[in-house]
Amino acid sequence: xxxxxxxxxxxxxxxxxxxxxxxxxxxxxxxxxxxxxxxxxxxxxxxxxxxxxxxxxxxxxxxxxxxxxxxxxxxxxxxxxxxxxxxxxxxxxxxxxxxxxxxxxxxxxxxxxxxxxxxxxxxxxxxxxxxxxxxxxxxxxxxxxxxxxxxxxxxxxxxxxxxxxxxxxxxxxxxxxxxx
Amino acid sequence: xxxxxxxxxxxxxxxxxxxxxxxxxxxxxxxxxxxxxxxxxxxxxxxxxxxxxxxxxxxxxxxxxxxxxxxxxxxxxxxxxxxxxxxxxxxxxxxxxxxxxxxxxxxxxxxxxxxxxxxxxxxxxxxxxxxxxxxxxxxxxxxxxxxxxxxxxxxxxxxxxxxxxxxxxxxxxxxxxxxxxxxxxxxxxxxxxxxxxxxxxxxxxxxxxxxxxxxxxxxxxxxxxxxxxxxxxxxxxxxxxxxxxxxxxxxxxxxxxxxxxxxxxxxxx
Numbered sequence: 001x002x003x004x005x006x007x008x009x010x011x012x013x014x015x016x017x018x019x020x021x022x023x024x025x026x027x028x029x030x031x032x033x034x035x036x037x038x039x040x041x042x043x044x045x046x047x048x049x050x051x052x053x054x055x056x057x058x059x060x061x062x063x064x065x066x067x068x069x070x071x072x073x074x075x076x077x078x079x080x081x082x083x084x085x086x087x088x089x090x091x092x093x094x095x096x097x098x099x100x101x102x103x104x105x106x107x108x109x110x111x112x113x114x115x116x117x118x119x120x121x122x123x124x125x126x127x128x129x130x131x132x133x134x135x136x137x138x139x140x141x142x143x144x145x146x147x148x149x150x151x152x153x154x155x156x157x158x159x160x161x162x163x164x165x166x167x168x169x170x171x172x173x174x175x176x177x178x179x180x
Numbered sequence: 181x182x183x184x185x186x187x188x189x190x191x192x193x194x195x196x197x198x199x200x201x202x203x204x205x206x207x208x209x210x211x212x213x214x215x216x217x218x219x220x221x222x223x224x225x226x227x228x229x230x231x232x233x234x235x236x237x238x239x240x241x242x243x244x245x246x247x248x249x250x251x252x253x254x255x256x257x258x259x260x261x262x263x264x265x266x267x268x269x270x271x272x273x274x275x276x277x278x279x280x281x282x283x284x285x286x287x288x289x290x291x292x293x294x295x296x297x298x299x300x301x302x303x304x305x306x307x308x309x310x311x312x313x314x315x316x317x318x319x320x321x322x323x324x325x326x327x328x329x330x331x332x333x334x335x336x337x338x339x340x341x342x343x344x345x346x347x348x349x350x351x352x353x354x355x356x357x358x359x360x361x362x363x364x365x366x367x368x369x370x371x372x373x374x375x376x377x378x379x380x381x382x383x384x385x386x387x388x389x390x391x392x393x394x395x396x397x398x399x400x401x402x403x404x405x406x407x408x409x410x411x412x413x414x415x416x417x418x419x420x421x422x423x424x425x426x427x428x429x430x431x432x433x434x435x436x437x438x439x440x441x442x443x444x445x446x447x448x449x
Contacts, residue, residue, distance in 0.1 A: 014320065016254055023246055031238040045242040052246055056253055060313055120229055138195075139230050157188050164187035167194075171226045 004068035012059045022068070023052055029141060030076060036136050037080055039125055047083060051076050066150060073141060074151045077133055084129045116178075123173035131166035138163050186213045193220070194227045289318065323352060330358035335371050338362060342378040351382050360391040369401035376407045383415055396423040397430070402437045409444045421448040 002010075002018075004025065010018040027048055034044035054075050062071060124132060137148045138159070145156045152159065193206040210220055293314050322344060329341025342362075345355060362375040382388045392411060399405050405427075412420040424441050 013316065014257070016257060017250065019250060020247065023250075027238060027242065027246075031242070032235040035235045036233060041236060041239065045238055045245070048238065048242060049245050049249065053249060056250075060309075063309065116229075117232060117234070120233060124233070135230075138191075139227075157184070160188035160191040161184050163191045167191075167223055167226060171222065174226060 005064050008055075008059070008062050008068045008071075009064060011056070012062055016056065016059075019052065019056060022055075026069070026072065030072070033073075033076060033136050033141055034080065036124065036140065037129075037132055038083070039121060043083065047076070047079050050079050054079070067147065069141075069143065070147045070150050073137060073143065073147075077137070077151055080133055081129055119177045120170075120174060123170055123177055126173050127166060127169055131162070131169055134159065134162040135166040135170070186210075186215070189213060190215065190220070190223060194224060293318075319348075323348065323355065327352070327355050327358060330355065330362065335366075335368050338366070338371055339374055342374045345378045346381060351385070351388075353387060356382065356385065356388050356391065360388075360395060363391075363404075364395050364398045369404060372399075372401060372404050373407060376404055376411075380407075380411050383411065389415065389417065393417060393420050393423055396420060397427050399427070400431060400433070402434050405433070405437055406440060409440055413444055413447060416448070418448050421445045424448075 002021070004022060007018050007022050011022070030048050030051060031044050034047040035041065038044055038047070051072065055072065058075075062068075124135075127135070134148065134152065137143055137151065138145065143151075145159045148159045149156045152162075154162075189206065189209055193203060193210055196203040196206055207220065211217075293311065296310070296314070326341045326344040326348075329337045329344070332338060332341070342359070345351060345359065348355075351359075356379075359375050359379050363372050363379065366372050366375065376392075379388055379392060383392070392408065396405075396408055396412075399408065408420075409424075411417075412424075424445050428438060428441060
């Protein structure tokens with residue numbers, strides 16, 4: 001089986017249909033990355049599409065010195081920053097409850113669990129884009145701190161400090177929401 | 181220990197396998213760095229909670245949009261190639277065929293490459309990358325052009341295509357097939373001979389080697405046959421012997437050629 005880098009080199013050399021294989025390999029994780037950040041299915045699908053359009057557009061810039069996923073998440077990270085900058089997005093707490101919360105049919109303990117998860121989701125959306133992205137990259141995207149450093153253009157140790165600060169901020173936001 | 185190092189240590193602990201020796205050692209180090217168990221657990225709690233956040237599956241719309249985008253990009257690329265080929269054809273139909281014009285055109289291309297490269301700044305790696313990209317693009321255009329010329333019925337166009345092929349470091353399957361087709365079936369023996377000359381540059385390609393062996397029984401021109409004999413002897417292609425024997429049985433030919441083929445059969449066996 002071809003590695004991601006081998007496939008990307010084929011795309012770079014004109015076999016652009018090979019991008020389909022890379023899309024199939026990474027679409028779910030990439031979608032999850034954007035979904036956890038935006039809590040919006042449509043926006044997340046659009047962002048995945050944007051990432052692959054950029055991969056195709058800038059395929060000649062892929063040097064292969066690092067892993068394909070590092071390059072891809074650098075594009076995804078920038079797409080996410082652009083998205084929030086353009087939309088000045090702020091999650092509406094009421095809407096989130098209304099759309100995802102099925103109070104009437106859920107047993108009590110499951111309802112409590114769901115409520116906690118909703119609060120955590122809301123707390124995530126209230127983090128700064130920088131904190132949210134570093135947390136998502138480190139927690140869910142199967143990337144090493146060194147790779148995240150390459151994506152964010154900083155050292156491995158700085159990534160860990162950013163993760164710590166993101167967690168501290170998340171903890172604080174979650175507590176505040178839980179109290180209210 | 182500095183505050184930042186303590187924070188990094190805590191993140192290492194959170195990412196470590198719970199209950200592992202590494203986790204135990206990191207917890208000890210955190211204690212030494214004045215973290216209490218309550219503080220550590222508070223962070224661990226929120227960190228583990230993140231695992232439970234659910235994500236839906238992406239919708240079918242994502243696949244549909246992506247593949248439509250890919251198809252559109254693929255069509256655009258093919259269109260670009262067709263435009264390049266027709267552009268190159270138009271150029272070849274003008275008075276560009278003389279050597280003087282060809283050399284001038286090559287120099288202009290080189291200068292254009294140098295100019296574009298020098299405009300891209302001082303970063304050597306970027307420059308090299310663009311130069312390499314340009315060389316690949318030019319080679320792709322040349323291959324497409326040669327392939328188109330080889331498929332023409334005009335002997336002049338075929339000869340032009342084959343002259344170009346001789347300069348390539350390697351050939352595509354499509355070009356190899358076009359050359360073998362010419363070698364086997366072109367009515368003009370001079371064209372067949374040039375096809376053979378072009379093919380002998382690529383005998384390291386197994387497809388070409390097999391094609392050459394199979395073309396033996398299709399030949400009747402003495403010059404082409406003698407060319408094939410020399411190539412097979414150079415390659416020490418034992419499979420060619422049976423094809424030469426079959427040829428001797430089925431076709432009448434000049435005595436000198438027959439003698440040369442018989443000798444080559446002995447040498448090959």
